[in-house]
Amino acid sequence: MKPHKRLEPLIEDGLIDGVVRQLMSGKEAMVFVVRCGEDARCAKVYKEANKRAFRQAVDYTENRKTRNSRQARAMAKGTKFGRQAQEQAWQSAEVDALYRLAAAGVRVPRPYNFHEGVLLMELVTDAEGNAAPRLNDVSFTAEEAFMHHHSLMREVVRMLCAGVVHGDLSEFNILISANGPVIIDLPQAVDAAGNNHARTMLARDVNNLTAYFGRFAPTLLSTQYAQEIWALYEHGELHPEVELSGRFEQALPPLDLDGVMREIDDAKAAEAARLLRLQERESG
Numbered sequence: 001m002k003p004h005k006r007l008e009p010l011i012e013d014g015l016i017d018g019v020v021r022q023l024m025s026g027k028e029a030m031v032f033v034v035r036c037g038e039d040a041r042c043a044k045v046y047k048e049a050n051k052r053a054f055r056q057a058v059d060y061t062e063n064r065k066t067r068n069s070r071q072a073r074a075m076a077k078g079t080k081f082g083r084q085a086q087e088q089a090w091q092s093a094e095v096d097a098l099y100r101l102a103a104a105g106v107r108v109p110r111p112y113n114f115h116e117g118v119l120l121m122e123l124v125t126d127a128e129g130n131a132a133p134r135l136n137d138v139s140f141t142a143e144e145a146f147m148h149h150h151s152l153m154r155e156v157v158r159m160l161c162a163g164v165v166h167g168d169l170s171e172f173n174i175l176i177s178a179n180g181p182v183i184i185d186l187p188q189a190v191d192a193a194g195n196n197h198a199r200t201m202l203a204r205d206v207n208n209l210t211a212y213f214g215r216f217a218p219t220l221l222s223t224q225y226a227q228e229i230w231a232l233y234e235h236g237e238l239h240p241e242v243e244l245s246g247r248f249e250q251a252l253p254p255l256d257l258d259g260v261m262r263e264i265d266d267a268k269a270a271e272a273a274r275l276l277r278l279q280e281r282e283s284g
Helices: 005-012 069-076 080-103 142-161 198-214 218-222 225-234 255-283
Strands: 019-023 029-036 039-046 111-115 118-124 174-177 180-183
Touching: 005 029, 005 039, 019 039, 019 111, 080 118, 142 180, 142 218, 142 225, 174 198, 198 218, 198 225, 225 255
Parallel strands: none
Antiparallel strands: 019 029, 029 039, 039 118, 111 118, 174 180
């Protein structure tokens, strides 16, 4: 097929040999299957900001690093240069997250190159070698739902151990490959330690997955993985091999028994004084 104009520089520079077909067009990008020698790979072409349905909410971009103070000022003012810099930072966030997570053993597509605003990465496939389906296009038995949910909770833990929260995780950005779930679409990924909204985003990610798999295995709906995972993270007890239970008990402050007894004694004394005053008025 005729290559998209944004893919032409990659062909000219020898990074890809040709375009096989368009795989999908989403809210933020178009994805193409391309040839690289004998291998098939994915080329993700980001849409222009004014053509995307996904907006760069401040919750996601909070505390993202910029190259220099000039760039930061321009982004804050919303100048043309600032918008371009913001767009580059948005795209680079996914590239950085992919390399970071792949190195940490998280199941994400392997990144190969980022060139002229196009991300070249692994093509995730099913058992027949075809492009893997999205999670929302597949039905599961209760047993399969439990298995995939458990697998994805481990991936969420690995991501958090690597300091990353996906921020938009759901059945729409997970592929079911021949070897299990693979997490995709990471331009909105946030730094767990540097973003004040990370806890809320992690809870939403986990609860999205629990709600989806709960359609097939309703007992999952009563689990509390989000609270459990974040509590372990906050206490420095989270590690990639941690065993999760799906249960969480909010630790209550210790009971001040002496204080309670003092309040009871004070209440008794006040009641005795009230009764004495009442008796004195009646006798007077």
